[in-house]
Amino acid sequence: MDGTKICDISTLSPQVVCEGSVPGQWINTSGHMSAVNFTLAFDQASSLVLDLMGLGFKKHKAVQAAPFLMEMHTVYLRELKLGDPYSISFQLLGHNAKRVHYFMFMHHRKEEFLSATVELMIAFMGLENRKIISFPSNVSKRLSDIYTAQKNLPIPVQAGRSIDW
Numbered sequence: 697m698d699g700t701k702i703c704d705i706s707t708l709s710p711q712v713v714c715e716g717s718v719p720g721q722w723i724n725t726s727g728h729m730s731a732v733n734f735t736l737a738f739d740q741a742s743s744l745v746l747d748l749m750g751l752g753f754k755k756h757k758a759v760q761a762a763p764f765l766m767e768m769h770t771v772y773l774r775e776l777k778l779g780d781p782y783s784i785s786f787q788l789l790g791h792n793a794k795r796v797h798y799f800m801f802m803h804h805r806k807e808e809f810l811s812a813t814v815e816l817m818i819a820f821m822g823l824e825n826r827k828i829i830s831f832p833s834n835v836s837k838r839l840s841d842i843y844t845a846q847k848n849l850p851i852p853v854q855a856g857r858s859i860d861w
Contacts, residue, residue, distance in 0.1 A: 712783045713744045715805065718776050728775035735770065738800055738814045741784040745798065749788075750838040751820070751831075759832070760823040766795070767817040771854045774804070774811045781805035788846050789855060791839040793830045795819045799852050813854045 722733035746752050751763045776782060783805050790797040795817060802812045819828045820835075831839070 712785045713748070713800075714741045715781065715783045718778055718780045718782065720778060723778050728777050729780075731770075731772070734772065734802070734812050735814075737782070737784065737802065738770070738812075741786070741800055742816065745786045745800070746818075749796065749842065750835040751796070751818075761820055761829060762823060763796070763818045764821040765816060766819050769815045769857065771813045771857065772811075773813070774809050776802075776804065776811050782811065787849055787852065788839070788842045789815075789851065791836075791843060793836065794828050796839060799855055801852070813852060815852075815855055815857075 716737065718729050718733075722729050722736075724730035743752070746763055753762050781804065783803050785801050785803070787799045787801075788796070789799055797815075797817050800814050800816070801810060802814075803809065804811055820831050821827070822829045830836075
């Protein structure tokens with residue numbers, strides 16, 4: 697991320713995983729951050745979240761498995777413009793032996809408004825046979841620890857939404 701500072705992700709509470717400022721190349725002809733660049737920022741933050749969960753690709757290269765994105769839903773609430781500072785935080789909504797359901801929030805750092813959200817479902821995929829497999833026990837434990845730390849947080853309003861009028 698151009699201009700992005702990686703934040704401390706060592707705690708289990710709901711947290712900011714990265715911060716940045718909207719660079720010029722992310723601005724579209726309407727004068728605000730384009731949808732593809734919201735997705736890019738969320739994708740880069742998601743890599744940090746997966747590392748926090750113990751699901752970073754480097755950790756599982758030896759077992760020939762990786763997290764695969766299965767579903768994603770983005771809600772755009774307020775525009776960001778050139779130079780606007782933003783932060784991205786995450787919340788683990790649920791998990792089972794093979795899948796993780798999580799949510800990310802993008803806030804304007806100075807004005808503190810919620811600009812966009814993204815809800816994601818990932819599965820742990822064996823790279824040789826391309827089938828969903830169970831997480832290693834250390835990952836399951838890490839996910840349980842994060843979920844326990846965040847389980848009393850309110851479910852985000854945008855979670856579980858479908859496209860509607």
